[in-house]
Amino acid sequence: MTQTAALSPAALSARIRNRAREMGFDLVGIAPAHPSAHGDAYERWVALGMHGEMGYLSREDAVARRKDPAVLVPGARSAVVVALRYYVPDADPAVTGDASRGIVARYARGDDYHELMKERLIALQEWIAAELVPAGGRAYVDTGAVLERELAQRAGIGWQGKNTMLIHPRRGSYHFIGEVLLDVELEYDHPFASDHCGSCHRCLDACPTGALLGRDAAGAPVMDARRCISYLTIELKGPIPRELRPMIGNRVYGCDICQEVCPWNRFAQPTNEAAFLAREGLDGPSLIGWMTMTQEEFSRRFRNSPIKRTKRRGLLRNVAVALGNWGSPEAVPALTVALNDEEPLVRGHAAWALGRIGTEAARQALRERTEVEEDASVRQEIRLAMESKAGF
Numbered sequence: 079m080t081q082t083a084a085l086s087p088a089a090l091s092a093r094i095r096n097r098a099r100e101m102g103f104d105l106v107g108i109a110p111a112h113p114s115a116h117g118d119a120y121e122r123w124v125a126l127g128m129h130g131e132m133g134y135l136s137r138e139d140a141v142a143r144r145k146d147p148a149v150l151v152p153g154a155r156s157a158v159v160v161a162l163r164y165y166v167p168d169a170d171p172a173v174t175g176d177a178s179r180g181i182v183a184r185y186a187r188g189d190d191y192h193e194l195m196k197e198r199l200i201a202l203q204e205w206i207a208a209e210l211v212p213a214g215g216r217a218y219v220d221t222g223a224v225l226e227r228e229l230a231q232r233a234g235i236g237w238q239g240k241n242t243m244l245i246h247p248r249r250g251s252y253h254f255i256g257e258v259l260l261d262v263e264l265e266y267d268h269p270f271a272s273d274h275c276g277s278c279h280r281c282l283d284a285c286p287t288g289a290l291l292g293r294d295a296a297g298a299p300v301m302d303a304r305r306c307i308s309y310l311t312i313e314l315k316g317p318i319p320r321e322l323r324p325m326i327g328n329r330v331y332g333c334d335i336c337q338e339v340c341p342w343n344r345f346a347q348p349t350n351e352a353a354f355l356a357r358e359g360l361d362g363p364s365l366i367g368w369m370t371m372t373q374e375e376f377s378r379r380f381r382n383s384p385i386k387r388t389k390r391r392g393l394l395r396n397v398a399v400a401l402g403n404w405g406s407p408e409a410v411p412a413l414t415v416a417l418n419d420e421e422p423l424v425r426g427h428a429a430w431a432l433g434r435i436g437t438e439a440a441r442q443a444l445r446e447r448t449e450v451e452e453d454a455s456v457r458q459e460i461r462l463a464m465e466s467k468a469g470f
C-alpha cells in the first residue's frame with residue numbers, strides 16, 4: 079500500500095480517469111451506483127418475452143441484481159465505466175454485396191474482448207486499492223448482471239440510440255463497455271441527458287428483420303431480440319425460425335447493420351488494439367469454404383475468438399442459411415457434405431439451403447438423404463425443402 083493522505087472524492091475521480099486513459103480505455107465516466115432508473119422498463123421487456131431464450135436475462139435473482147448494483151456488489155456506491163473502441167474497417171468493402179462470402183460482425187473478427195478488458199479493469203481496480211484508497215469492488219464486462227448501457231449513460235459517456243446502442247457524440251457506437259463497481263464515494267460525471275437521434279430513423283428502416291421497434295412512451299429504445307440477427311446467429315442454440323432465414327442474408331456471425339447506417343459512426347476511429355484486428359480469413363470468408371469446416375479446424379481457427387461461443391454446429395448452421403440465401407448451384411457440393419454432417423442442426427439447415435437452390439443436383443442430394451435420415455427434425459426440414467420446389 080503506497081497511499082499517503084486521504085484524497086477527496088474529486089481527487090480520486092481525477093486520478094482514476096487519468097489512469098483508465100493511460101491503460102488504453104478510450105472513454106471513461108464515473109457514476110453513482112444507485113438502483114436502475116429503468117428497472118420497470120427492463121421487467122416489461124422480459125415479461126413480453128423479447129429476450130427469447132437468453133434465460134440469464136430473466137432469472138429472478140439476476141433481474142434483482144440488474145436493477146440494483148448494490149445487490150450485485152454489496153456496499154457498491156460508485157461505478158467507473160469505461161469504453162474501448164473496436165471498429166475495424168472492411169478490408170474489401172465489396173464483401174457486403176458479394177453473397178458468396180460471409181460477413182462476420184466487427185466485434186468478432188479479432189480476439190475475444192471479454193478477457194482483454196476484464197484483465198485491464200482488474201488491474202485498474204487493484205491500482206485504485208493499492209495507490210488511492212482501500213476500496214473493495216468488482217470488475218465486469220458484458221457477462222455480469224449489470225445494465226451496462228444505462229450505467230454508461232449515467233456516467234456521461236453517451237446516449238442510447240434508437241438502435242439501442244450507447245453512442246458517443248464524437249466517437250460513435252463501436253465500443254465495448256466495462257465497469258468497476260466500488261464501495262467508495264467518488265465525484266461523479268453528469269449523466270448524458272440529451273437524445274441526439276432526433277427525427278432520424280435510419281436504423282429502424284435498415285434492420286432487415288424488423289427487430290428495432292423505436293422508442294416506447296417513456297423514451298426507451300426497444301428491440302425484440304428474438305428477431306435480431308445477432309441473437310439468431312449467436313445466442314439461439316437451436317434452429318433459426320424458417321421465416322427469418324431469408325432476411326439474414328450473408329451475416330454469418332452477429333450483425334452491424336444498425337450501426338453501419340448510423341450517422342454518428344461516420345467518424346468512427348479504427349481500433350488501435352492489435353488484438354481486435356481481423357484475423358486472417360475473417361474479413362469476408364468464402365461460404366463454401368466454411369461449410370465443410372472440420373471440428374479440428376474450427377477449434378484451431380477460433381481459439382480465443384468470440385466465435386467459439388456458437389460451437390461449430392451453430393456457425394455451420396448460419397453458413398448454411400447464408401448459402402441458401404446466395405442460392406447458387408455452386409454451393410450444392412458443399413451443402414451435400416453438410417447434409418450428411420454428424421450434427422442434426424447442420425443437416426437440417428443444409429436441407430433448407432438445398433431446397434432454396436432447387437436444382438436437380440440439390441434435389442438428388444435431398445432424396446438420397448431421406449433414405450437414411452433418422453432424426454425427426456431433419457426429416458421435417460427435408461420434407462419442407464422438397465415441397466418448396468416442384469418435381470418431388
Ligand code: B12
Binds near residue numbers: 114226241297
Ligand atoms: C443481451 C444482449 C444482447 C442481445 C439483446 C440486445 C438488446 N438491444 O437488448 C443481442 C444478442 C441481440 C445483442 C446484440 C448485440 N450486442 Co449485445 N448485449 C447484451 C447484454 C448482455 C445485455 C443487454 C440488455 O440487458 N438488454 C435488455 C435491454 C432492455 O436493456 P438495454 O439495452 O440496456 O436497455 C435499457 C433501456 O431500454 C433503458 N431505458 C429504459 N427506459 C429508458 C428511457 C430512456 C429515455 C432511455 C434513454 C433508456 C431507457 O433501460 C434498459 C435497461 O437499463 C449487454 C451487456 C450488458 N450486461 O448490458 C450486451 C451489449 C449491449 N451488447 C453489445 C454489442 C457490441 C452487441 C452487438 C453490436 C454485437 C453484434 N455486432 O452482433 C449487437 C447489437 C445489437 C443491438 N442493436 O443492440 C455491447 C454494446 C456496446 C454499446 N456501445 O452499446 C454490450 C454493452 C456488451 C459490452 N459490454 O460491450 N446483445
Ligand code: SF4
Binds near residue numbers: 286287288333334
Ligand atoms: S443488429 Fe442487425 S438485426 Fe439486430 S437490430 Fe441491428 S440491424 Fe437489426
Ligand code: SF4
Binds near residue numbers: 279
Ligand atoms: S441511425 Fe439515427 S435513429 Fe438510429 S441510432 Fe443512429 S441517429 Fe439514432
